[in-house]
Amino acid sequence: MTPILLTGFAPFDHETMNPSWEVVRRFQHRVIDEEYPIQIAQLPCEFGTANANLVQLLQQHQPSLVICIGQAGGRPEISIERVAINVDDARIPDNAGQQPIDQTIALNGPAAYFSTLPIKAIVKHLRDQGIPANVSQSAGTYVCNHVFYGLMHYANTHPTLKRAGFIHIPYLPEQACLHPGTASMSLDTLENALWQILQTCLEQEKDIRLSTGTIC
Amino acid sequence: MTPILLTGFAPFDHETMNPSWEVVRRFQHRVIDEEYPIQIAQLPCEFGTANANLVQLLQQHQPSLVICIGQAGGRPEISIERVAINVDDARIPDNAGQQPIDQTIALNGPAAYFSTLPIKAIVKHLRDQGIPANVSQSAGTYVCNHVFYGLMHYANTHPTLKRAGFIHIPYLPEQACLHPGTASMSLDTLENALWQILQTCLEQEKDIRLSTGTIC
Amino acid sequence: MTPILLTGFAPFDHETMNPSWEVVRRFQHRVIDEEYPIQIAQLPCEFGTANANLVQLLQQHQPSLVICIGQAGGRPEISIERVAINVDDARIPDNAGQQPIDQTIALNGPAAYFSTLPIKAIVKHLRDQGIPANVSQSAGTYVCNHVFYGLMHYANTHPTLKRAGFIHIPYLPEQACLHPGTASMSLDTLENALWQILQTCLEQEKDIRLSTGTIC
């Protein structure tokens, strides 16, 4: 039995819910193919504490696959993040009131880590299933990127964690009602998407070639 | 028994489906409150023919409420259209190859008609139900606006048609997969939305005051 | 000597300047072709008062061409407005604290008036000069549309006012600095644009055919 870890975030920035946690909690107690029990956890939207909690979860569960999920308010698609960068630069304070500006996450860490998920295969598979998705070249500089970097920094020295990465998801429709003009995605679509993503991660040995790059 | 007429459009612009027809067809044979049987129809995406078909449907069914629905590819919300303008100005040819530019729809018609749906009450009710919606000040200048104007021109001289208007809806998720970066809305959310809209139209005698205007 | 009237607006919504006034004031005391003296005026960003002032200016100067100009914060191009609608629906209070919602501008006026400027010829001429421009189907529902409707309502009963219309312009660069992520246009470009627009209005007898419509 090789566990899978899925994390979502607590609500932040005046929201009362976070779509990442709403979708992740639907996977509680599930087991894929009778072989991969899913562990779920909610991370606080706090620099530092979020990564401390994540490392504890990684040590406790020893998963071979980890997907951390976060809210990307305003984005219309599921964003498979390509790269985590070694900097915190908060536009607004986090849930603990911290607002780091241009601070290094890991003092001796590299400038960035690439996701080890099969990001192109995921995008292709989601689109084949009728779910809008794309590769994203930036997970921002807030707690989402902070956790993504922390996850990959851990993965870099723990080879049993074979695949790890971060996925941004849109607002839920009820959230978008409070932000006129913004895109949203239904919870059912998000749940189906996460299920398809897990399947792709487990079945796809190597990533595929698919042009999803951006000119700038 | 007072019929309600709902129309959607045929696919256009290289699409293989049109969300307006996908949602409208789900209402076939339904009756609201045992009193309002719903008639549905698909209009062709063709200047002229669409309105000729619509007038025939109006004369045949004598509905008291008509909602025409169209695809607004790229918009993230349900758009309750406020005003139809008396001009065809096609950016691309319609399904019959016609591309009118700056042509008047009704030769002696006024420059515009306002929707007679309770547009603000609809927006408020949808948002209360967690469905992103907004008032739109322009239905464009393509076949959607053409049909909207044709509908209101008919309503203007047929007082039995008490309420009539036009609603734009986003791409379905499977359509957005072919247009990376665009917003979408699930068919289940759209069906729920249309149901809520019909309820509001039947229950809301007068429209409410709700600020949804735009500065420009 | 047949006067031309150009109006801009006072700053509003926490701005300290309004690009419409900044560009209009550059045309003070100018005369085109030794025949068309330009009159300029600043209108207050206030429902009611703006139109009262405008009518007074129209009666005083008896212009044959009037172009009212307003700020469209966030739009990237010069917008030649096509249609003014008979409704005030304010998202924010005006400079006098008024916030009308869904109020008719002219009680017995039509739902809308079309601009009598050669809107397509203007767009083509501006683009030929390398200045980004487009036709817009909505001037919003705030003071800009209010003035645009008031102008066309007056023109409708005063045939000496041969051409009248409304043009929205982007933020100035210094304004966009306070709204990260928004587009802007330099004052020199705006001045050149307004000059080209005036030339087109004086030289172009009939409007041209140019596809600039929108699907929605």
Place this chain on the structure above:
Amino acid sequence: MTPILLTGFAPFDHETMNPSWEVVRRFQHRVIDEEYPIQIAQLPCEFGTANANLVQLLQQHQPSLVICIGQAGGRPEISIERVAINVDDARIPDNAGQQPIDQTIALNGPAAYFSTLPIKAIVKHLRDQGIPANVSQSAGTYVCNHVFYGLMHYANTHPTLKRAGFIHIPYLPEQACLHPGTASMSLDTLENALWQILQTCLEQEKDIRLSTGTIC
């Protein structure tokens, strides 16, 4: 005498001009403070060749400050790029017909390099001058990011190159005319911006703290 190197790109993607080269060519033969002669060069929009040419220029001129500039069609502001990533992923072929997908730029290079320009001080200084600017977390995955990564890879082993980075600029107005709905910036504003950027790079020893981060 310590040279400064500025590079722009050749036109690509059906454009007949590239704003980066239009602005850079204006700095030919200039000398800042009688101490920093400016060298300029146009790089081809070709993977591989662009970096080969850049390295040759770096070896020839031994500059202490290098700013490479590229076109970001559609972006409304001047983008000071924060990070270059070690991947080529071309959405369209380059000018030589190459379209690499998910290829590493430097085989043993790190996942990313950070710019060594004072990116926050530049943004603040430009905004103080009324020029819209922001920090960008992604230079894309096309030739711009390719050159940015190549530049920083060189800088990493050549300490005499004290400051190096990449800046994306909007379309010129005449380009935006061909892409209705897109933002632009005048060449005069761009020239002023580049001048201000150079001043900031020469005068600002350490970067400042300024919150410009993004949540995602």
